[in-house]
Amino acid sequence: MKSxxxxxxxxxxxxxxxxxxxxxxxxxxxxxxxxxxAKSKMDQAHEVMGEQNLSEQAYLHDYGGxxxxxxxxxxxxxxxxxxxxxxxxxxxxxxxxRDWFGKNTFAYRLLxxxxxxxxxxxxxxxxxxxxxxxxxxxxxxxxxLENTLFESLIQDNFLQTSMDxxxxxxSNVMLGIILPPYFSDFLISYGIGMMFVFVLFTSILFERSFxxxxxxxxxxxxxxxxxxxxSPLFILSNETxxxxxxxxxxxxxxxxxxxxxxxxxxxxxxxxxxxxxx
Amino acid sequence: MKRYITSIxxxxxxxxxxxxYYGKKMVSANDFPNYSIKTLEGHESEIKNxxxxxxxxxxxxxxxxxxxxxxxxxQSQQSFMDRLTGNNEPKIAELxxxxxxxxxxxxxxxxxxQDEDFIAYAEAVYKFESANKFMFNIGxxxxxxxxxxxxxxxxxxxxxxxxxxxxxxxxxxxxKVVTKNYLYINxxxxxxxxxxxxxxxxxxxxxxxxxxTPEQMKMGYDVIDTMENTPLQPRKSxxxxxRSDASSQSGALVNNTEKPVIFEYVxxxxxxxxxxxxxxxxxxxxxxxNYLFGDKLYIINQDAKGMHVTxxxxxxxxxxxxxxxxxxxxxxxxxxxxxxKNDRVYVLGTSDFEINKTANLRPQLFIAELNxxxxxxxxEVIPKNPDQKYNTKPFVLHSLEIx
Amino acid sequence: xxxxxxxxxxxxxxxxxxxxxxxxxxGEITCLIGINGVGKxxxxxAIMGLTPINKGSILIDGETINKNTYEKVxxxxxxxxxxxxxxxxxxxxxxxxxxxxxNQERATELLTFFKLDEKTRISELSKGNTAxxxxxxxxxxxxxxxxxxxxxxxxxxxxREQITEVFTxxxxxxxxxxxxxxxxxxxxxxxxxVILLDNGIVLKxxxxxxxxxxxxxxxxxxxxxxxxx
Numbered sequence: 057m058k059s060x061x062x063x064x065x066x067x068x069x070x071x072x073x074x075x076x077x078x079x080x081x082x083x084x085x086x087x088x089x090x091x092x093x094a095k096s097k098m099d100q101a102h103e104v105m106g107e108q109n110l111s112e113q114a115y116l117h118d119y120g121g122x123x124x125x126x127x128x129x130x131x132x133x134x135x136x137x138x139x140x141x142x143x144x145x146x147x148x149x150x151x152x153x154r155d156w157f158g159k160n161t162f163a164y165r166l167l168x169x170x171x172x173x174x175x176x177x178x179x180x181x182x183x184x185x186x187x188x189x190x191x192x193x194x195x196x197x198x199x200x201l202e203n204t205l206f207e208s209l210i211q212d213n214f215l216q217t218s219m220d221x222x223x224x225x226x227s228n229v230m231l232g233i234i235l236p237p238y239f240s241d242f243l244i245s246y247g248i249g250m251m252f253v254f255v256l257f258t259s260i261l262f263e264r265s266f267x268x269x270x271x272x273x274x275x276x277x278x279x280x281x282x283x284x285x286x287s288p289l290f291i292l293s294n295e296t297x298x299x300x301x302x303x304x305x306x307x308x309x310x311x312x313x314x315x316x317x318x319x320x321x322x323x324x325x326x327x328x329x330x331x332x333x334x
Numbered sequence: 335m336k337r338y339i340t341s342i343x344x345x346x347x348x349x350x351x352x353x354x355y356y357g358k359k360m361v362s363a364n365d366f367p368n369y370s371i372k373t374l375e376g377h378e379s380e381i382k383n384x385x386x387x388x389x390x391x392x393x394x395x396x397x398x399x400x401x402x403x404x405x406x407x408x409q410s411q412q413s414f415m416d417r418l419t420g421n422n423e424p425k426i427a428e429l430x431x432x433x434x435x436x437x438x439x440x441x442x443x444x445x446x447x448q449d450e451d452f453i454a455y456a457e458a459v460y461k462f463e464s465a466n467k468f469m470f471n472i473g474x475x476x477x478x479x480x481x482x483x484x485x486x487x488x489x490x491x492x493x494x495x496x497x498x499x500x501x502x503x504x505x506x507x508x509x510k511v512v513t514k515n516y517l518y519i520n521x522x523x524x525x526x527x528x529x530x531x532x533x534x535x536x537x538x539x540x541x542x543x544x545x546x547t548p549e550q551m552k553m554g555y556d557v558i559d560t561m562e563n564t565p566l567q568p569r570k571s572x573x574x575x576x577r578s579d580a581s582s583q584s585g586a587l588v589n590n591t592e593k594p595v596i597f598e599y600v601x602x603x604x605x606x607x608x609x610x611x612x613x614x615x616x617x618x619x620x621x622x623x624n625y626l627f628g629d630k631l632y633i634i635n636q637d638a639k640g641m642h643v644t645x646x647x648x649x650x651x652x653x654x655x656x657x658x659x660x661x662x663x664x665x666x667x668x669x670x671x672x673x674x675k676n677d678r679v680y681v682l683g684t685s686d687f688e689i690n691k692t693a694n695l696r697p698q699l700f701i702a703e704l705n706x707x708x709x710x711x712x713x714e715v716i717p718k719n720p721d722q723k724y725n726t727k728p729f730v731l732h733s734l735e736i737x
Numbered sequence: 738x739x740x741x742x743x744x745x746x747x748x749x750x751x752x753x754x755x756x757x758x759x760x761x762x763x764g765e766i767t768c769l770i771g772i773n774g775v776g777k778x779x780x781x782x783a784i785m786g787l788t789p790i791n792k793g794s795i796l797i798d799g800e801t802i803n804k805n806t807y808e809k810v811x812x813x814x815x816x817x818x819x820x821x822x823x824x825x826x827x828x829x830x831x832x833x834x835x836x837x838x839x840n841q842e843r844a845t846e847l848l849t850f851f852k853l854d855e856k857t858r859i860s861e862l863s864k865g866n867t868a869x870x871x872x873x874x875x876x877x878x879x880x881x882x883x884x885x886x887x888x889x890x891x892x893x894x895x896x897r898e899q900i901t902e903v904f905t906x907x908x909x910x911x912x913x914x915x916x917x918x919x920x921x922x923x924x925x926x927x928x929x930x931v932i933l934l935d936n937g938i939v940l941k942x943x944x945x946x947x948x949x950x951x952x953x954x955x956x957x958x959x960x961x962x963x964x965x966x
Contacts, residue, residue, distance in 0.1 A: 062834050065341040070820070072340050164818040167787055169835045170807035190344045193351035222359060239356040240414040265789075299439045301430070302419050334787045337830075 059171040063179035068186065071147065075187060078143055079194055082136035089132020090202050094209035097122050101214060112213055121216030124203050125227035134230060140191050141234075144184065148253060151180045152260045156334070163334050173332075174325045177257060184253055188246070192235060199224060251313050254320035255281040261324055265331035277323075281316050288312070366390055366397055367729075368406040368718040371699060376711030378403065380701045386682060386715065388697075388731035401715060401731070425566065429453070436475040436482055447502040447509075448566040451477055456502045456511040456532075458489065468493040472509065474534050485537045489530075492517065500527070500557055501565070501572050505601045509534055512572055512599075514557075517548060524548040527555070527574075529599070545599055545606055546574065555597075561625040561632070561674060571600040573626055573648070577619060594619045596631065598648060609648050614656075618642070623672070630654075632674055643679055643704065657707035661700045675736045677704045682734045697731045738762050738798060739784060739810075739882055739913065745792035746779055746937075753779050755937040756793070763881055763913040766904070766927055768956075770918065771934035772964055777917035778815070780934075781884045784915075785812045797882070808838050810882040811875035815890060817867055818874070821860035825870060828859060829877070836878050843908070844877035851899060865896030872900060882913040889920050897923055925956050933963050940964075 068075075105115045127133055155163040166176055199221050207215055225231045236242050259274030266273060288308050292298055298305070367390065371381055386401040390408075400407045419427075423443045430437040433453065440446070440455050447454040455473040474483040489497070497515040504510070509532040517524045527546035532539055546555050554577040560569070574597040593616050596609040611619065615633055623634045631646040645655040661681055671682040683698040701711035715731065739761040746754040753776050761767040769777045782788040784795050786802040797806045819828040825848070833839045848855060851869045862870060868888060875883050889897050903909065904927050918924070925945075933940045940963050948954050954962075 059835060065338050066831070068341045068344060069337070159817055161814070161816045161818060162820055164787070164812070164814050164816065165831075168785060168807050168812060170804050170837070171835065172804050186341075186344055186348065189348040189352060193348040196351050196355050221355070235355075237359070238414070238417070239360065242352075242356065301438070303415060306418055331789050332787075333789075334782065 059169065060175040060179055060182075063171075063175055064182045064186070067151065067179055067183035071151075071183070071187065074143070074147075075190070078136075078140050078191070082140060082191075082194065083198060085136040086133055086198060086202055087205065089130060090127060090206045091209065093127045093130055093132060094122075094206055097126065098210065098214065116213065121214045122210050123216045123227075124206050124219045124224050127202075127206055128224055128228045128231065134228070137195070137230065137234070144187055144191075147187070148184055148256055149260065151184065152257070152264065156264065161334060167328075167332065167334060173328045174321075177261075177321070177324050177328055181250065181253055181257060185246070185250060188249070196221065196235070247313060251285075251317045251320075254317050254324070258320040258324040258327065261327040261332060265327045265333060267333070281320070285309075285312050285316055366399070366406075366408050369399075369401045369715050370406075370718050371401065371403055371713045372716050374712045374714060375709065376701070376713075380678075380711035381699065381713065383737040384680065384699065384701075385735040385737065386697070386699065386731050387733045387735065388729065390729050406718075433475055436473060439471070440473065442499060444565050445499045445502055446566045447504050447568065449504065449568050452504055453477065454502055454504045454509055454534075456509060456530075457499055458493070458497045458513060459486075460496075468497060470511070470530070470532075472532060472534075472537075474504075474509070483534055483537070487532070487537065487539055490539070490542050491515075495523075497528075501569070503569060503601055507534060508532065508540065510601050512545070519548060525551045527551070546597075550576070558596075558624045558626045558631065561627040570602065571598045573598050573631070575619060575624060596648060609651055611646070612653060615644060615646065615653070618644070625672075625674070627674065634672065636670075641681065643674070645704070655705055657702075657704065659700070659702045659707050660709060661702070671731075671733045673734055673736050674704060678702065678710065679704050680734055680736055682731060684731050699734070738796075739915065740796045741780065741784065741793070742795070743793040744780065744783060744790060744795065746783060746788070747791050748775075752937050754783075754790075757934070757937070757939055758793075759932045759939060759942055761882070761913050761915045761930070764911040765929040766909075766914040766916060766924075767930040767932065768916050768918060768921070768924070768928045769932050769934060770921065770956075770960065772919065774934075774936065776934050776937050778886050781812060781814075781886050781915065781917060784884060785810065787812075808836060808878070809880055810884060811878050811880040812884045813871045813875040813886065813888065815868075815887045817859060817862075818871060819859045821858065823859050824856050825853060825859070826855040828870070828874065829855070832874055832877065838879040840877050840879050843879075844873060847873045847876060847903075847908070850903075863893075865892040868892050868900065869896060872903065876903070876908050880912065882915070883909075885914065885916045887917055887919075889918060889923060901927070921956055921960070928956065931956055931959070933960065935964065 101115060101119070104110065104119065105112065108115075110118065155161070155166060167173060169176075203219065203221070203224065207218060219227070222237060225235050226237060233245065236245055255278055259277045262274035262277060263270040288305060292300070292305070300308070371384075371386075373381075381403045384403065388399055388401075390397055390399050397408045426437070426441065426443060429446075429448075436453065436455075440457065442457055445455050445457040453475040455471075457471050458468045459471045460467060461469050468489050470487045470489055472483075472485055472487060475481075493515060495516040495518055497513045499511060499513050501512040502509065511530040511532065513528050513530065514525055515528055517526065526544050526548045529541075529543050529545050530539060531541040555574050556577065558573045558575050560567075576595045576597065594611055596611060597606050598609060599606045618635050619633055621635060625632045625634070626648075629647055629649045631648055633642075633644045633646060635642045639658060639660075641659045641661045643655075643657055643659065644653060646652070647654050659679065659681075661683065670684060673680040679700075679702045681700040681702075683700065696714040696716060698712065698714045700709060702709045741760070742758050744754050744757040745752065753774065757776070757780060759767070769780060771777045779788060783790050784797070784802070795802065797810055800806055802810075819831070823831070829841070829844050832844075833841060847869075851866070851873065853866060853869065857866075859867075859870070872885075872888065875885075888900055892900075901923050904914075904924065916924070916928075921928075928945050930942070930944055932942045941959065943959065945956055948956075948959060
């Protein structure tokens with residue numbers, strides 16, 4: 057347990073520079089975006105009012121005001137979030153391969169630590185999870201600040217409605233998925249996410265253990281896990297009415313999710329303890 | 335310790351921030367407003383049995399609410415399981431609790447029939463593999479023995495355009511299923527009403543008859559809803575209304591020779607009987623809301639003068655009552671919730687929030703005597719805490735129940 | 738005692754090790770010599786559980802390799818095993834974090850002996866200094882056995898001298914050492930036991946002292962006999 061915590065800490069520190077860079081990119085892009093979008097919206101409004109000779113009231117009647125949702129759908133806002141998602145997905149691979157590649161075979165060191173090797177597996181997964189929730193927390197912190205800034209830049213009359221954080225999160229499909237309105241949905245989203253991380257880790261270990269053949273095993277493992285997880289959908293979609301109650305369907309997905317996660321951990325443990333090559 | 339500082343900050347900040355966000359949402363979910371019915375006219379004892387139902391939405395969490403004279407009851411603060419199972423008909427939820435196995439895959443409330451001995455079910459379901467596309471899915475539960483019969487039966491004729499069940503009845507051990515079937519005739523969408531009779535013991539279709547033809551449907555036939563508690567209750571008949579020309583619902587009759595008619599199909603007699611409407615009602619049924627309660631047909635119209643309720647006895651084919659109630663508001667949604675019970679008319683005046691989001695109209699409740707038209711009670715629903723701006727967040731009352 | 742029994746390892750269809758057996762005792766320096774092939778490094782990796790084996794068994798003081806034996810055996814591979822961005826100090830800190838038997842005093846002693854600055858980054862080290870740091874990381878743990886893979890390959894003569902000096906010092910004392918090499922000259926006088934490997938099998942296993950006394954042959958003499966015939 058102690059060495060697991062040390063390893064998690066170690067994994068976090070190893071990525072912290074890139075991670076902070078991601079946070080700063082998000083911060084800059086979103087704040088600059090707020091200023092740019094708010095200004096351009098106001099300029100556009102004034103331009104239209106000038107061209108069509110409209111009063112403020114007439115303009116607002118015809119075109120409506122602005123809300124933070126107008127900003128939340130721009131690339132300024134969504135772009136850095138997408139970047140963070142892609143970076144973390146990529147890091148799911150790199151968190152393993154960076155220990156093997158190049159002259160620096162740190163894998164030697166890690167695999168010879170006097171600790172159960174599954175700790176490495178868990179520490180890397182935990183680091184990924186912490187990076188994800190850290191990003192979410194960061195977004196939750198800066199969102200109200202951006203909202204305040206946005207509202208201060210839009211002239212009072214042009215602000216259609218003042219939005220709170222949860223309605224901003226609901227206004228955007230992408231945000232609605234990464235920060236769902238209910239905590240239970242949050243657990244489901246990230247439970248499924250972590251299941252996928254475990255499946256991916258195990259398939260990486262297949263590759264690290266059996267190399268060329270392992271690539272095939274790894275890909276087959278991912279396909280098998282995804283198909284198994286989605287199998288209830290294939291079976292249920294053959295019927296127009298569901299014989300199962302929705303709570304039973306949920307239970308099936310829950311059991312499958314636990315099963316796939318457990319299988320990934322068991323196989324991963326076997327691979328990293330017995331089969332992995334340096 | 336110093337080496338752990340970044341990790342500690344990351345973990346603590348994340349948990350605190352995300353925890354606070356969801357924690358606050360959870361607390362505010364329990365913080366729904368309370369409402370009361372403020373009496374404007376009449377005596378409070380009138381509203382003792384009244385239950386107003388609707389939904390309140392707050393911070394993207396919507397909850398079903400029941401408002402009575404002294405309480406605001408939020409049935410569910412939308413637990414995870416509630417959202418998962420979907421807030422279906424309470425009647426279906428109740429049946430599911432009692433007969434979990436039988437209720438599997440059964441959802442359409444109109445497909446059920448229930449009496450003291452049996453629950454019957456018939457639904458038309460789409461089948462990929464079947465040539466006719468739709469099949470009947472039929473079930474019967476013997477409440478005494480808890481035995482189930484369940485089978486599928488092909489639907490004769492062309493059903494590829496779909497059909498839906500209007501009513502299911504069990505008459506002398508025969509299952510009667512009334513459906514509206516959609517057809518394409520000469521590239522035109524049309525429909526007809528079928529009555530299928532099943533022999534449940536032998537799982538056989540005994541009879542398929544068209545009780546209302548496409549030609550008749552085109553003339554504007556419609557089923558009249560009943561005011562009984564649920565569509566599950568045994569009924570002797572199904573009643574249709576023919577509103578002259580369907581395309582002239584805007585008001586004046588295009589073809590005066592086509593008078594609105596009521597048709598009653600009595601299951602035991604196997605025939606459609608015509609009931610002539612008196613001249614005075616003929617014009618009004620075109621735009622009316624109609625409800626059936628037993629043998630009584632209520633024909634309800636709303637205009638600038640108020641609300642007209644006419645009671646027509648379909649057995650005796652006579653108007654037994656005709657009153658005008660001074661209840662009117664142009665901002666109300668077209669078909670307002672209404673219940674006629676205990677010789678009283680209960681009306682819930684609401685504005686349709688979806689259409690009229692800025693309307694600052696408080697829902698109003700009227701109770702009037704059916705036979706005299708006298709308003710016995712008038713009240714409005716107000717938030718208990720005056721500074722709650724209930725109209726800025728969706729608050730919709732959609733039905734009322736009288737115990 | 739490290740016991741290697743009938744160790745067989747295949748890469749694809751090719752047998753790199755085919756029934757290799759030997760033992761290495763505490764207080765002895767055992768040298769794995771092979772002219773060609775990858776068998777030597779693979780043997781050390783197999784002992785450390787860094788590569789799965791096809792057949793045979795490996796016991797360290799009667800135990801198969803497990804997390805506790807990593808406090809007992811240190812492996813010094815012919816590669817950089819610390820992160821390049823780490824300083825030597827951070828690398829030592831990392832070791833101290835995870836190994837109960839890490840001996841900081843000895844680490845500092847070795848650092849002084851090798852004349853290395855703990856602020857230097859791993860990425861800045863020369864090949865010779867990398868080997869020294871690897872040696873340091875292994876020797877500073879109070880392990881019973883040390884496995885060294887080609888400690889002299891590709892490094893300068895002075896580094897080589899320093900490393901050789903370590904072998905005769907108190908730093909080795911009564912530890913057991915397994916060393917693989919193909920350059921025997923520098924360390925011939927230190928070796929207690931020699932295992933000659935070729936094509937995945939043990940051609941000859943002998944005690945150097947015994948060989949010198951009884952047959953009057955040096956290690957190189959025996960090697961010449963065995964490999965060239």
